[in-house]
Amino acid sequence: MPSNTAAYLLGPKLPLEVRPAPYHSPEDDEIVIKNGAIAINPADPIVQSTGAEMFQLKYPDVVGEDVAGEVCEIGSNVTRFKTGDRVFGMGLWMGKPGYKGAAFQAYTVLKETMAAPIPASMSYESAAVFPLGMCSSGGGLFGKEYLALDYPSLTPKPNGKTLLVYSGSSSLGSNAIQLAVAAGYEVITTASPKNFDLCKKLGASQVFDYNSSTIAEDLIAAFKGKVSAGAIAIGSMFAEGNGASAAEVCLRVAKESEGAKFVAMAMQFPEEKIPEGVIAKWIMEDVHSSGVGKMLFEFLPEALAQNKYKVAPEPLVVGKGLENLQAGIDAVMKGVSAKKIVVTM
Template sequence: MPPNRASWLMAKQALNSIVDVAPYTIPSANELVIKTKAVAVNPADVGIQKLGILLNDYPAILGCDVAGDVVEVHPTLAEVYTPGDRVIGAASPLKRKDGKYCYSAFQEYVVLKTPSIAKIPNGVAYEDAVVLPLGINTAASCLFAESTLGLEVPSIDGLRSRRGKTLLVWGASSSVGACGVQMATHAGYEVVGVASKRNHEMVKGLGASVCFDQSDSTLVDDIVTYLSGKEVVGAYGAIASDSALNAMCEILDRCGGRKLVASVIPGAEQKATKGVQIVTNFTSDIGKSEVGKAIWKWLTIAMAEDWIKYMPQSEVVGEGLQRIQEAIDLLAEGVSAKKLVVSI
């Protein structure tokens, strides 16, 4: 087995990670191992390190987005993947095998599990493709799971049958928001986005019909006016903001559509107002669901057929496991409409 190294967080809320050896893990059924070529950092990584949320077992390896080359394939996947394939995958520090953080992204060799794997087309850089995995899974779990909004998934034939239904996406220029805009649009829904004004063209380029300025004093009234007469299927809260939750509840209450918000904020259910229900994506394990299988099947085709855009645009912070801490610190300071990436 090849030697492995990882970016380790040695204790809860440790200020800095260190690079050290890590075990190499042989894949089990429906798994493969990749040699990491690029990783992206996410708010979850910031939350785990800076706030001490989600994880209790340390030392730990973080990271949810990874791209690389397949090096070992379990026989159950031998007809689909071969060593040398370029893939992206949704990694997870929340899952372990025999106590090992083998599914976490911030290491040289990562175990990935189906269905959350997709081949990278020729001509697409690892650093661009790696912006998608967590965003795809998070958005899919909010939009398509039965326990959340339960929308229809995109068709693998590429047809966008207009459903005559409208979805509100708040935080549409974020990573999970951008993926949600694209998937909902491909599934045939009209998307109404909310984002900073400087990101409106990006959001509309992803498929949104219109995008409203999140800082506009008349924002709620303007959205209610736009949604008048439309069949609203609910709202997707793609950013961690209590004020956004309040605004979405007011909008859905006033526009007369479906009174349901799917949020990425843990515990958001307790913040519902005006008779609007809030659910979170934590009720759905997309990696084990039929929705997950359908979305990653669609994503593989969407990437191959160039239907999907690799957005938000990647910004490469540097190269090597030792640069991951810098990327996490930069994300903690705040970024807009871009995703911080480290080449490995």
């Protein structure tokens, strides 16, 4: 049995500490991967600073979501993978004691349905950028309790509807644009001007500067004459109220546009501020149980293989080894623009 190590959270606000950790063998529907790259998400510094209660941590605990690496063991019912395959996937750790699905360790256990093969030409650090960004935006876009959009396809047919993706250069936003376009929707998005070209390359038809004082009016004008599919409000963990302006603008646009008056929110938002006639819901889709995760992990490798999906945000490697995960968390805390912070192993 391989010897495992993990970067432990020992208490709220304490830096990660690398220590020996138990190695977990897979259950019937699981695989174990030896991590080659681990990506960091805004959730990770939030978990580190807010800790136990909100995220059901049991110190010492191990967290992290995004991994890419080599399959080293498979469960008895696994048919999609064999040992030696290069895969990426989303670790399920939240509220699951035993942290076997956490990313911040040398070996991570993944559900077979929450992983996908990596195209031969793609590096582990590129593949590690997708899982949480894709699954969180996918939950908001395709979850039946959320925007319930049509599923993505390799041969999309325009369906005449337009989606607002607020924060198109973010990890969630880059995935939301690509997934919605692959599902046949027109996408209007927001970003800083330096990322307009990127958003267009990802498939957005129009991009607006969210720093403009007229952003709401600009978007309302852009939706005139269109049928809205709703909005996904992403924003930033650094914006006041964790993306309050993203939420407020999306709610205004949804209220004043024809079509779906639904905003999938990547943040909590006060109920009393939601305008009448609009539904807004914090994205909490359990993509593993609902099947949205399985759909996404089946779609993405095909789309990547056919060059119909781009690596976005691009990885920014900040170091090698579990010891550098704390530097990765610190880099996310400083804020990134169209980049995913990654540590290689």
